[in-house]
Amino acid sequence: MEYEIPNKLFFTISEVSSIAKIKPYILRYWESEFGCLSPDRDKAGRRSYRKKDLEIIFLIKELLHKRKYSIAGAKRSLSRRNREKSEKSSSITAIKKELQSVIKALSD
Numbered sequence: 001m002e003y004e005i006p007n008k009l010f011f012t013i014s015e016v017s018s019i020a021k022i023k024p025y026i027l028r029y030w031e032s033e034f035g036c037l038s039p040d041r042d043k044a045g046r047r048s049y050r051k052k053d054l055e056i057i058f059l060i061k062e063l064l065h066k067r068k069y070s071i072a073g074a075k076r077s078l079s080r081r082n083r084e085k086s087e088k089s090s091s092i093t094a095i096k097k098e099l100q101s102v103i104k105a106l107s108d
Contacts, residue, residue, distance in 0.1 A: 012047070027057065037056050
C-alpha cells in the first residue's frame with residue numbers, strides 16, 4: 001500500500017480528504033470508531049492531522065475497502081497490529097539493555 005503523502009507537518013481535514021480520497025464525514029466517523037485515529041485540535045476545534053494519522057487512515061481504508069473487513073474486524077486487526085508493535089518495542093528495549101550491560105562488562 002503506497003500512497004503519496006506531501007511533506008508537511010500538519011494537514012486539515014479537507015487536505016486529508018483530498019489526499020486519501022475519503023469524504024470528511026467518513027473521516028469524522030472513523031475518528032469516533034477507531035481510537036487510534038485522533039488528530040490534534042486547535043483552539044477553535046479544527047482538526048490537525050499528522051503523517052502518522054494519514055498512515056492510519058490509509059490502513060483503515062485498505063482494511064475496510066480493499067480487504068472488505070467489517071468495522072469490528074478492522075478494529076481487531078488494528079488492535080492486533082498495535083499489540084505486535086508494542087511487543088517488538090519491548091523486545092528491542094530488552095535487547096538494548098542487554099547490549100549495554102555487555103558493553104559495560106567488556107569495558108571493565
